[in-house]
Structures are given as structure tokens and as C-alpha cells.
Amino acid sequence: MTDGGATIDGWACPMPLRDQPNIVMGHGGGGKLSAELIEHLFLPAFRNEHLEGLADASVLDLPPGKIAISTDSFVVRPRIFPGGNIGELAINGTVNDVAMAGADPKFISVAMILEEGMPIDELAWLVQSMAKAAETAGVQLVTGDTKVVDRGHGDGVYINTTGIGILRDGVDIHPRNVQPGDAVLVNGTIGDHGMAIMSVREGLEFESTIRSDTAALNHLVAALLDAGLEVRAMRDPTRGGLAATLNEFAAAAGVGVVVDERSLPVDRAVASACEMLGMDPFYVANEGKVVVVVPDDQADRALDVMHANELGEGAVRIGEIVADHPGLVVARTAIGATRVVDTQVGEQLPRIC
Amino acid sequence: MKYLDEYRDPELARKLFDEIDRIATREWVLMEVCGGQTHSIIRNGIDKLLTDKIELVHGPGCPVCVTPLDTIDQALAIAARDDVIFCSFGDMLRVPGSTQDLFQVKGDGGDVRVVYSPLDAVKIARENPDKQVVFFGIGFETTAPANAMSVYQAKQMGLQNFSMLVSHVLVPPAIRAVLNSPVNRVQAFLAAGHVCSVMGFSEYVPIVEEHQVPIVVTGFEPLDVLEGIRKTVAQLEEGRAEAENAYTRAVNFEGNKAAQKLIEDVFKTTDRNWRGIGMIPGSGWELSDRYVDFDAAVRFDVGDIDTQEPEICRSGEVLQGLIKPNECEAFGKECTPRKPLGATMVSSEGACAAYYTYGRFVEIEGVRS
Numbered sequence: 001m002t003d004g005g006a007t008i009d010g011w012a013c014p015m016p017l018r019d020q021p022n023i024v025m026g027h028g029g030g031g032k033l034s035a036e037l038i039e040h041l042f043l044p045a046f047r048n049e050h051l052e053g054l055a056d057a058s059v060l061d062l063p064p065g066k067i068a069i070s071t072d073s074f075v076v077r078p079r080i081f082p083g084g085n086i087g088e089l090a091i092n093g094t095v096n097d098v099a100m101a102g103a104d105p106k107f108i109s110v111a112m113i114l115e116e117g118m119p120i121d122e123l124a125w126l127v128q129s130m131a132k133a134a135e136t137a138g139v140q141l142v143t144g145d146t147k148v149v150d151r152g153h154g155d156g157v158y159i160n161t162t163g164i165g166i167l168r169d170g171v172d173i174h175p176r177n178v179q180p181g182d183a184v185l186v187n188g189t190i191g192d193h194g195m196a197i198m199s200v201r202e203g204l205e206f207e208s209t210i211r212s213d214t215a216a217l218n219h220l221v222a223a224l225l226d227a228g229l230e231v232r233a234m235r236d237p238t239r240g241g242l243a244a245t246l247n248e249f250a251a252a253a254g255v256g257v258v259v260d261e262r263s264l265p266v267d268r269a270v271a272s273a274c275e276m277l278g279m280d281p282f283y284v285a286n287e288g289k290v291v292v293v294v295p296d297d298q299a300d301r302a303l304d305v306m307h308a309n310e311l312g313e314g315a316v317r318i319g320e321i322v323a324d325h326p327g328l329v330v331a332r333t334a335i336g337a338t339r340v341v342d343t344q345v346g347e348q349l350p351r352i353c
Numbered sequence: 354m355k356y357l358d359e360y361r362d363p364e365l366a367r368k369l370f371d372e373i374d375r376i377a378t379r380e381w382v383l384m385e386v387c388g389g390q391t392h393s394i395i396r397n398g399i400d401k402l403l404t405d406k407i408e409l410v411h412g413p414g415c416p417v418c419v420t421p422l423d424t425i426d427q428a429l430a431i432a433a434r435d436d437v438i439f440c441s442f443g444d445m446l447r448v449p450g451s452t453q454d455l456f457q458v459k460g461d462g463g464d465v466r467v468v469y470s471p472l473d474a475v476k477i478a479r480e481n482p483d484k485q486v487v488f489f490g491i492g493f494e495t496t497a498p499a500n501a502m503s504v505y506q507a508k509q510m511g512l513q514n515f516s517m518l519v520s521h522v523l524v525p526p527a528i529r530a531v532l533n534s535p536v537n538r539v540q541a542f543l544a545a546g547h548v549c550s551v552m553g554f555s556e557y558v559p560i561v562e563e564h565q566v567p568i569v570v571t572g573f574e575p576l577d578v579l580e581g582i583r584k585t586v587a588q589l590e591e592g593r594a595e596a597e598n599a600y601t602r603a604v605n606f607e608g609n610k611a612a613q614k615l616i617e618d619v620f621k622t623t624d625r626n627w628r629g630i631g632m633i634p635g636s637g638w639e640l641s642d643r644y645v646d647f648d649a650a651v652r653f654d655v656g657d658i659d660t661q662e663p664e665i666c667r668s669g670e671v672l673q674g675l676i677k678p679n680e681c682e683a684f685g686k687e688c689t690p691r692k693p694l695g696a697t698m699v700s701s702e703g704a705c706a707a708y709y710t711y712g713r714f715v716e717i718e719g720v721r722s
Contacts, residue, residue, distance in 0.1 A: 202467075202469060204469065271357075275357065277469070278444075278701055328712065330712075333396065333397045333398050334361035334363065334397060334575065335361060335363050335366040335367075335397050335398070335399070335402065335575045336363045336366070336367070336402065337397060337398020337399065337401045337402050338398055338401070339395070339396060339397075339398050339711040339712060340711055340712020340713075341712075342709075342710055342711075342712060344690075344710075345689075345690040345691045
């Protein structure tokens with residue numbers, strides 16, 4: 001099985017599961033089949049001290065102070081796409097949401113809703129991929145659940161994850177904290193994930209394969225905080241894209257945001273695909289990007305820190321926070337005029353011509 | 354990006370803005386015919402940087418916007434059928450019919466699919482022999498060759514389960530309709546570049562001669578639009594009225610002969626209702642007699658659906674360039690992209706949607722524009 005080029009080596013379906021190539025209702029029934037799935041598929045991938053004994057609840061030791069918690073559900077179709085898969089996305093997405101509060105993600109729960117007929121070897125592969133993503137992010141899976149729904153009532157697998165992170169002392173990162181004069185930074189090209197999904201979902205072929213940017217951003221965030229930077233707000237621009245995130249900042253803090261359109265980093269293939277379909281990368285989803293707002297005089301240092309991280313090599317300054325036009329995001333266009341960048345109503349629709 | 358960045362150069366744009374300002378000695382009213390041009394003008398803020406002497410009026414060239422309400426209602430009726438897979442370009446899905454839109458039909462269980470080419474719909478028909486596959490064939494001359502090709506291919510393959518709901522519209526009759534209107538203010542036209550890449554621009558010569566108005570074939574990037582405006586203003590100032598080409602990298606005088614031949618085979622000219630504007634004689638294409646078996650309106654017997662526009666919507670006046678979108682009382686109030694009264698608020702090419710999306714409902718202070 002591939003994720004658009006790469007393969008996970010050494011994977012073979014465990015013996016007891018081989019007679020049953022697909023998920024059946026019994027895998028969610030709490031009986032022998034459920035137990036086999038847990039023992040031979042989930043446990044080997046996620047094994048840690050919290051899962052030993054398979055109690056109803058895990059008991060966690062947390063340091064005194066604040067924690068951050070976030071939950072998200074993942075229903076992406078197709079399940080495997082260039083640059084990632086639904087399992088990896090489910091780990092990275094929740095890790096990122098926790099990290100955006102300035103917390104260090106430590107624990108994660110995973111609940112899966114499987115559709116009857118889902119191939120077990122694909123499930124096992126997705127679980128391996130999740131385990132790998134969790135390891136990269138440095139989070140432990142501490143509790144989980146599996147349910148099976150009738151064929152036709154799901155899309156193979158839906159995954160819900162909840163993450164818990166430990167908040168650093170004195171850290172207060174929130175969109176309401178952004179102030180006029182602050183700089184707005186992003187860690188790399190925008191629109192990669194959304195266009196990667198669209199290209200496989202619709203069978204579109206562009207000049208090169210567009211890969212999802214799914215990645216866990218917590219180490220990048222930790223590096224920014226370790227450097228003592230005064231991060232005012234952070235957000236990962238997922239659904240609704242960069243436009244939605246910047247509008248959230250503007251609304252939450254009652255400030256204006258000005259973005260220079262020419263400074264927006266957009267991959268060539270993504271830009272071409274967007275042009276062809278009449279879409280605006282401003283509104284396309286990302287899964288490995290973070291918008292960071294810091295005081296203007298710390299912007300260069302923040303960029304240096306990001307550039308030193310693998311996920312921040314393409315970091316750039318894209319704009320600033322202003323006192324004018326509170327609640328509005330304004331873009332300086334390519335030819336030097338201005339326009340308002342609103343959030344959109346629904347999904348972007350490919351145009352007719 | 355190659356072939357795009359070159360046409361967005363701010364220095365060259367500045368020179369063109371200055372040149373237009375220099376040659377314009379009085380006020381002129383220009384209409385950009387195509388919604389793609391309107392979108393580019395508003396998105397890039399071209400109208401804000403352009404000299405006040407030039408007024409740009411947004412024309413009717415948004416295919417989604419002018420598709421008549423009864424055609425949308427026919428589409429909704431067909432799409433709701435259990436035996437139908439209804440295929441459409443994406444931006445038709447949110448266009449309001451009289452009671453719902455295609456998204457709602459999809460939500461209610463209709464099999465509505467977004468495709469990127471009508472040929473994809475033919476493929477879906479081949480793969481689903483037990484279903485009727487209907488493609489929503491709308492658009493100006495630009496989309497006609499691919500639409501014609503899909504019907505042609507379906508006939509060649511003997512596909513019994515493919516049909517098309519056709520509501521094609523044509524640019525030259527629309528330009529004539531604007532010119533013949535007793536309230537017309539438009540003194541020259543930027544013709545739609547992509548339409549002309551198919552049809553050429555020979556068909557504009559008779560209009561230019563009859564009405565003595567300059568018509569300049571114009572592209573879509575900022576520098577394309579500015580060059581079109583510059584050529585148009587030069588003609589007006591010099592008292593010339595010619596069909597001229599400012600989009601030579603895509604358009605020639607005769608157009609794409611092979612495409613025209615196919616269109617001539619598959620379609621025939623018909624009178625067409627334009628949403629918000631009304632009937633324009635000879636302004637549309639329907640399937641020719643040779644292909645009438647592929648007409649979805651006939652196959653599903655929805656031809657007698659006939660519905661009226663909400664009275665509050667002034668999209669007709671917007672499409673004729675009589676008012677700007679934000680001059681409509683409902684703009685941004687009763688009518689938003691979330692709850693559009695008319696199609697001009699829906700399509701990415703619609704003038705109302707462009708005004709709303711790029712914030713022309715507020716005056717931005719403190720930002721140089």
C-alpha cells in the first residue's frame with residue numbers, strides 16, 4: 001500500500017486477522033472479533049503503559065497548572081491521498097489544535113467508526129501510519145474506541161481524536177491578543193492540502209502531483225516559545241484557509257489585517273490548479289501551516305527560528321495588524337490596489353469557464 | 354507563474370494607468386462584456402486605480418447569471434429524479450431556482466455531481482448504463498465546443514442514457530441588445546477574450562459599422578484589461594470605431610474553425626430568455642434537429658416549467674449596466690452570497706458576488722487604494 005509514492009516497510013497483516021479480509025459487524029460487537037482487532041491491530045501499533053490492561057479509562061499524571069484540550073473528527077475522502085492519509089491527518093490535526101494554544105500535546109484519544117466491508121489490511125496500514133505520526137509528534141495514545149456501522153452508513157472509516165496538552169506557565173496565546181503594529185507570519189506555502197485532495201477526488205491531473213502538507217506543528221511552536229518570543233496569536237488555517245484565520249484575528253481583537261498578496265507563498269502547481277479551477281488559494285485548506293502573530297520587532301527573530309525548523313523553511317511575513325478598518329482583512333493586490341478578503345459562505349465552487 | 358505573472362506586473366500596470374489618464378480628454382463609459390473580466394477588475398482593484406474619466410460598466414457576460422429561472426427549475430426537477438445522475442459545472446449548484454438550488458436537491462438525496470468537463474459526464478454515462486446522465490449545458494460560446502463535443506461523442510457511441518439540458522447564450526446579440534436599449538450609456542465595449550478565442554472577432558465588424566462603437570477584444574489579467582481599455586479609449590478619442598484585438602496571444606480574426614464547425618453541426622440558433630433581462634431574439638443555441646434526441650428538456654418533459662423572478666432583485670439592471678451592484682437596495686441586506694436573490698450574487702463571475710466578496714459594501718479608510 002502506498003501513500004502516493006512512499007510505502008510503510010515491514011507491514012504484514014497479523015495472522016489471526018488474515019481469515020477475515022474485511023471489517024464485519026462483529027468487530028464492533030465487544031466479543032472475540034473485537035478483542036482480536038484490538039490485540040493484533042491496535043495494541044501493537046500504539047502500545048504504551050496506559051493501554052496495558054485495557055481499562056475503561058486511563059489515569060494520567062499531569063503536572064500542576066493548566067491543560068489545553070481539543071477534539072476533532074476526520075471524514076476526508078479519499079482516505080489516502082498524495083502526502084498523507086486520514087489516520088495521519090487525525091493525529092496531526094488534533095496535535096496542531098492543542099499546539100495552537102501554546103500547549104505541548106502529550107496525550108491523544110482515538111475513536112474510530114468503521115464501515116462494514118472496510119479492508120482490514122488498509123485499516124491496519126492507516127493505524128500504523130497514525131502510530132508513526134503520534135511518535136513524530138511525541139504524543140501517547142491513551143484511550144480508544146471502535147464501532148462498526150452497516151455497509152453504506154459510513155465512508156470506510158471516520159476518526160475522532162481528542163488531544164490533551166500541558167500549557168506553559170505564563171503563556172497566553174489567543175486571537176484577541178493581537179495588536180496594531182504586530183507582524184503576521186506563515187510557515188510556508190498555502191493551499192497545498194485542499195488542492196491535493198481536490199486533485200485526487202476529482203481525478204484532475206496537474207503539471208506535478210500536489211501533495212498535502214499534513215504535519216504536526218507542535219515542535220515548530222515549541223521552538224518559537226523556547227526562543228522566548230512573545231507569540232500573541234497562532235492558528236492553523238485549515239478549512240476556510242488563510243482568509244478565515246485572518247478574519248478570525250480581525251474579529252476577535254477588533255483590529256484590521258493588511259496582507260500583501262504578492263508576498264503569499266503559493267506552490268507553482270497549486271497556483272496553476274487554482275487558476276484553472278477559478279479558486280483562490282486564500283480560501284483553500286492547509287494541514288501543516290500555522291499563522292503566527294508577533295510584535296513587529298520580534299518578526300525577524302521569529303522567522304529565523306521558523307527557518308531553522310524543517311516545517312518552517314518557507315516561512316515569510318505576509319502582512320501586519322493595523323488599527324484601521326477593524327474587523328476587516330484587506331489585501332494589497334498584485335497591481336497595488338486594495339480589496340477586502342471576506343470569509344466565504346460555503347465551499348469554493350469550481351467555475352464554469 | 355509563467356504567462357500569468359508577466360500580466361500582473363505593477364510597474365507596467367502603473368504605466369498603462371498613466372497612459373490611459375493621459376490620452377483620455379473627457380469622460381467615457383466602457384462596458385466589459387465578460388463576467389471573468391468584471392471579477393478581475395474588482396479583485397485586482399483596477400477600477401479604483403483607473404482615472405475617474407473612465408467608467409467601467411459591468412456587462413451581461415456571466416453564463417450562470419443569465420441562465421433563466423425556468424431553466425434552473427427544469428434542472429432541479431430533472432436532478433431530483435431517482436433515475437438521474439445530474440452533472441453540472443460547480444458554480445451552478447448554488448444558483449437559486451424558485452424554491453431551492455441544486456445543493457438542496459443533492460442534500461435531499463438527488464445524485465448531483467460537479468464535473469470539470471462535459472466529457473466527464475459522457476464517461477459517467479458509459480459507466481452507469483442503468484442511469485440517465487444529464488449534463489447542464491450552459492455558457493457562452495466559450496463552453497460550446499466542449500458541450501458540442503460531448504453530445505457528438507454520445508451520438509457516435511450510441512449512448513442512450515446521456516442527454517443535455519441546453520441553455521447556451523451568445524455575445525453579439527447581447528451587445529446589440531445593450532446598444533438598442535433606449536437607456537443605453539455604453540460608448541464602447543471590451544469584448545470577451547475567451548469567447549473570441551472560439552468565434553474570432555469577425556462577427557463584431559457589422560456591429561461596429563452599424564452602431565459606430567469601438568469593440569476591443571480583451572483578456573483577463575490586469576495588464577490585458579488595461580491594454581483593452583487603452584486601445585478602446587484611443588479609438589474613442591480619435592473618433593474611430595473598429596473591431597480591434599488586444600488579446601492577440603489567444604485570439605485571431607477567424608477564431609477556431611474546427612470548433613465552429615462542430616458547434617454548427619450540434620447546435621442551432623434560437624431565441625433565448627436571459628435571466629433578469631428578458632427575451633433577446635437569436636441570442637441562444639439549442640440542439641440542432643440532428644441531435645434533438647439528446648435534449649434533456651424533451652426527454653424528461655420539463656419544457657413547460659415557467660417561473661418568474663422575485664421582484665426585489667434588480668440583477669437585470671446590473672446585467673445591463675444600468676446600476677452598479679451596490680446601488681441595489683437589497684445588496685448586502687436581503688441579498689448576500691448566503692441567501693442570494695439573483696444569480697449575479699452567486700457565480701464567481703457575477704458582478705454582485707464580485708462586489709460583495711471583495712468588500713465593495715464598505716469604504717476602507719486608512720488603506721491606500
